[in-house]
Amino acid sequence: QQPVQSPQAVILREGEDAVINCSSSKALYSVHWYRQKHGEAPVFLMILLKGGEQKGHEKISASFNEKKQQSSLYLTASQLSYSGTYFCGTENSGGSNYKLTFGKGTLLTVNP
């Protein structure tokens, strides 16, 4: 079942912050975050495993809340290059039958 991402779209001015949420109806084993720029392939940002870890990547970080079955992506002091569609992918089992299911995406637009 697809995870639910919110918001669907967000518009920022350069330097502003944003939070993108990803919620699952099932227990989460891991959450993957990818960014896709217009006309390009998705590119990996980070993976979070269950345990409440917070990972960082320059000014982009993410958290994983196992109890709430959700992950949040934090974009701090946004830059024009952050524009794109952000996808979360969730893995629910952690077993041998691996399956990653992506959400519908969040369109982020950063304006000057």
Added chain:
Amino acid sequence: EAQVTQNPRYLITVTGKKLTVTCSQNMNHEYMSWYRQDPGLGLRQIYYSMNVEVTDKGDVPEGYKVSRKEKRNFPLILESPSPNQTSLYFCASSKLAGNIQYFGAGTRLSVL
């Protein structure tokens, strides 16, 4: 250069004419996957492969076939394409299931 190569990049075909989209990776990855991307629906998994000769259905496998005879190749076969298979297709690979996925550049398919 490490990469996932898809061919063709663009394809226009007619209903019922069998076609194959090739996918090849040069990173010795075990896990490979096919996704389709449609506006507002995000990335939906069609089929995936944990290793050579091991394939399994994703969320939207109807109308598609795959094979994994060699580690590097994972072709997507549409035996009898229909207009509802018009979409943007991505192949992805990762070292192991659950690791970072590397995406190909995409294949834009139109079925008339």
